[in-house]
Amino acid sequence: MSINDLLWVSSGDYSYAFSSEGTIVVRKRSHNTILEEIPKRAKRNDVYKRMKQAIKINKELAEADADHKPLVPEINRSLRSWMTGDTSWTAATLIERWADKHWRKALSNLVIEVGGKKGFLTDIQDKTVMITRRSGRVRKISVKKNDPILLPHPTTMKRLTQWQDAAERMGIQQGYRQLERPVFRNEPDIEAMEQRLQAHAGGRWYRQGPDSRLDALCAREGMEIHDGQIETKYETKNGGVVKFVAECLTTKPGELTTMFFFFTDGDGQPLDQVSHAIYSESIRTAMILKAQADVQLDALPKM
Known part of the structure; x- marks a missing residue:
């Protein structure tokens, strides 16, 4: 693929594109040559940051199992x-x-x-x-x-x-993904958070026994399945707990479809706010619950 075949996005003094290998390439707007080394100034550009984020998310979804299996x-x-x-x-x-x-x-x-x-x-x-x-x-x-x-x-x-x-x-490599973890922008209130999470509903899982793919995912990610809900618990200071809940539709035995998401405290009461870190992790979890599912539904079934 030649340089002219790439889809370039210009911002500031630089233009950015994804290469055929999925990496980010950069050139000066006034030149038609890809830079061998990306300048720090170009890396600080919002376009570059968004492209880096897209790569992280795609890697997380495509290689979630491989990333944490060790x-x-x-x-x-x-x-x-x-x-x-x-x-x-x-x-x-x-x-x-x-x-x-x-x-x-x-x-x-x-x-x-x-x-x-x-x-x-x-x-x-x-x-x-x-x-x-x-x-x-x-x-x-x-x-x-x-x-x-x-x-x-x-x-x-x-x-x-x-x-x-x-x-x-x-050349530092992390065994646990910290720096390369997808980070998602915080929303102003809990309603906006749950609305954004809703975009990732529609993951259908076929859970046949305790060795199902869903159970393996839950074991790895620290989730639990209770009465048609997939829960992730986060400990907070003073012994508090925040629960991120995926409400599922169970139309057939062993079949769970994520329908909507919400947050509660340890007693199941709705929360007014959660931390940016917990919200970001919850977006990541919701995306994985759909991307790694047996079937990804474009439209949600009626409950």
Whole structure:
């Protein structure tokens, strides 16, 4: 495919397009040559950011199973709870889990905050946590067992693009998807959130026994199936719980079709608001529940 066959979108001093391999290519508006290296200024453009987001979402939906299969489901669920909750782990918890090879695979290179500093988790030796800063410098931070360790969600990272660029520059790979996780814009109120979620209803699953694809997905993503509902629980500070619920239609035994989505507290009462991180994760979950379903319906059946 030649450069003239690509669909270019111009913004500012640059033009952007998806290559035949699905990557983003950039050229100056006044030139007809693709740049070998994308300038930082071009990466800061909203068009480039939206294209990067589209790639992340497509990868998440197409490779959801492959992305998390190497991780033990309990580890995957625990990390998401840590990342979206208002609570932190203690240094003692992190040190204990780092000693386990399965946990270490998932924890390696996550961006954490320890001692007021953020960095890629590189190693832990005794009571010393080593993080790599965006500059590439390795910092050694001595910790006490009750010191808090934070795992920021991408929605809360003010310099997310810089962390992504640093990971790419240093060849850093994360076993658990944190930096490359799809992030979705927050909505002004709960009604707008649930309305946007509704666009992803219509995933039909055929659940035949506890080894069904839906049950495997639920085990991996930390969801539970109860009486025609698929629930995801998020722990919040002070022992609170936010539930993201997919209400399903069950017209035949073992058949579930996602119809609409809503949020409740731990007692099933409607919520007025949820955090940006939980909302973003809920959009991701709703998209996967449709994209990975046995059938994707264009029109919802009547309940």
